[in-house]
Amino acid sequence: MNIVVCVKQVPDTATERKLRSDDKTLDRDAADGVINELCEYAVEEALLLKEAHGGEVTVLTMGPSKATDTIRKALAMGADKAVHLVDDALHGSDALSTSYAMAQTLKTIGFDVVILGSESTDARTGLLAAMLAERLGVPQLTQANKVDIDGTAIAIQRLTDYGHDKVEASLPAVVSVVEKINEPRYPSFKGIMAAKKKPVQTLGIAEAGIDASQVGLAGAWSEVVDFAAAPPRAAGTIVTDQGDGGTGAAEFLASKKFI
Amino acid sequence: MAEILVLVEQLDGDVKKVTLELLALARSLGSPSAVWAGPGYSAEAKAKLAGHGADKIYVADAAEIADHVVAPKAELLAQLVASAAPAAVLVAATAEGKEVAGRLAVKTGSGVITDAVGLGEGFVADQSIFGGGVNVHSRVTKGTPIVAVRPNSTAPVAEAGAGAEEQVSVALSDAARAARIVERVKQDKGARPELAEAAVVVSGGRGVGSAENFALIERLADSLGGAVGASRAATDAGWYPHQFQVGQTGKTVSPQLYIAAGISGAIQHRAGMQTAKTIVAINKDPEAPIFELADYGVVGDLFKVVPQLTDEIEKRK
Ligand SMILES: Cc1cc2nc3c(=O)[nH]c(=O)nc-3n(C[C@H](O)[C@H](O)[C@H](O)COP(=O)(O)OP(=O)(O)OC[C@H]3O[C@@H](n4cnc5c(N)ncnc54)[C@H](O)[C@@H]3O)c2cc1C
DSSP: OEEEEEOOEEEOTTSOOOBOTTTOSBOTTTSOEEEOHHHHHHHHHHHHHHHHHOOEEEEEEESOGGGHHHHHHHHHHTOOEEEEEOOGGGTTOOHHHHHHHHHHHHHHHOOSEEEEESOOTTTOOOOHHHHHHHHHTOOEEEEEEEEEEETTEEEEEEEETTEEEEEEEESSEEEEEOTTSSOOOOOOHHHHHHHTTSOEEEEOTTTTTOOGGGSHHHHOSEEEEEEEEOOOOOOOEEEEOSSOHHHHHHHHHHHTTOO | OOEEEEEOOEETTEEOHHHHHHHHHHHHHSEEEEEEESSOOOHHHHHHHHHTTOSEEEEEOOGGGGSBSSHHHHHHHHHHHHHHOOSEEEEEOSHHHHHHHHHHHHHHTOOEEEEESEEEGGGEEEEEETTTTEEEEEEEOSSSOEEEEOTTSSOOOOOOOOOEEEEOOOOOOTGGGSSEEEEEEEOOOTTOOOTTTOSEEEEEOGGGOSTTTHHHHHHHHHHTTOEEEEOHHHHHTTSSOGGGBBSTTSBOOOOSEEEEESOOOOHHHHTTTTTOSEEEEEESOTTOTHHHHOSEEEESOHHHHHHHHHHHHHHHO
């Protein structure tokens, strides 16, 4: 089975994240880049599927050259090889153009199943998996907390607001996974050493069949008009419980008409 | 006035509160048309939508719309975007709402904005990003603006619209039928409101100490008619189910009132609750970062403060 797992490098949420004042895009130099946490669950699920059904796991990343750190992490976890879509023309791409670029690349490299995390911690749009399914014309099996494959049949449990749906389809398909579908493994020392020798193919937009006018800031379908640091919340009232802390809180809630 | 499509969120025919909020928002910018997708349409549903400002109601109540994941709703909306040429399409910023928005954007060649907490003239959206640290104004520059709006971004307005019904049928493509829903498993969540929609959310964290102790949090939530949430420390420990996790990798909530008990206020937790209008924190550590956000904070033991607060609320009712 040809399993492709999409992995994104994001700024570490523990550091201060910023937008650039010049072009209003994410400042990727301001914060340390780390693998998007939900992508680790996607990599783990890809590895579990390979262990159960055989095949090969390919990591696909779109991002600047420093995203190789993130690719190595996924390779160290056990993926076999990687494709890095990297091109200055991609800078500033929004969700639509990113999904277009990724879909073109997936068509170029081929896949039986594409696995993603359900969202990234930086943009948090949660759009990519659905957009890829739409663009590739394959089943959308998203928000999965369980994935089963049997031959070309695939079934997932899709988390919903009311519980979950059981969903069935045939491969090829796009799958997105939620946190807690599995427990991502830590790369072993051996895995880290082996990752250094695994093949990483870099593709520019021309090689991936991407039309330059459809990507990057100029090709974006939406724009940031302006942005500003959120004003600090007005300092609240903090009291120390002297035996009447609950009553005092009730008083506050009543003053705000919550009771 | 410009027509604005609002995708109705409903469960078993019950219109969700977020839809009424979207209708109010659409009414402030144009003429709202509710779009009903799937079975369960009824006179009550009609009355509720029209009673909250829907001038038109497109009814596509074929069963098969609900039998497949997301794609049929996107095809329905794409058809209406082509026939009605609306000024914008609004959906709820739930996981599924955003997926519908994403597919619709691809189909119609339109830009999409997610997680708006406000929407103004020219469909310029307010967003709060990076865990609430930065406020952004953004807008769609191509096609029909598609905006996914967070629940609780505005209040529903009981103002009658014309409520003209129009039956719509969609011929679903094979691609839209590719992912079949073979079973729906509904969890009994009792009488509590849905977490993402609730006007009041009471969350417990590591300080709660055990699954049994979450009864304290539930009791406080029930006294306020609210939903229960949990920090990741609490869901990781298995004290409360994962779908109630609030934060970066859990649900994002934007309630009128958020009460955090035994939660330190890590940036990843704040990412899921920072846009709450009023925040109350109960924590025994005066240095806990959650107090930086709190409108009202009690430094104390939650096992004393929470029951006393619950009793006091019950008393005052
Ligand atoms: C990529 C990533 C994603 C994450 N996503 C999320 C997410 O979605 N949601 C989330 O919540 N976290 C998330 N986290 C985890 C987050 O960083 C914190 O670890 C977590 O929020 C801590 O939960 P907590 O506040 O309950 O526990 P702690 O940080 O341990 O805080 C417990 C608090 O309880 C107080 N306390 C203890 N006993 C009492 C008592 N008897 N009375 C009153 N107070 C008491 C303590 O003073 C302390 O402040 C994520 C982390 C990462 C790295």
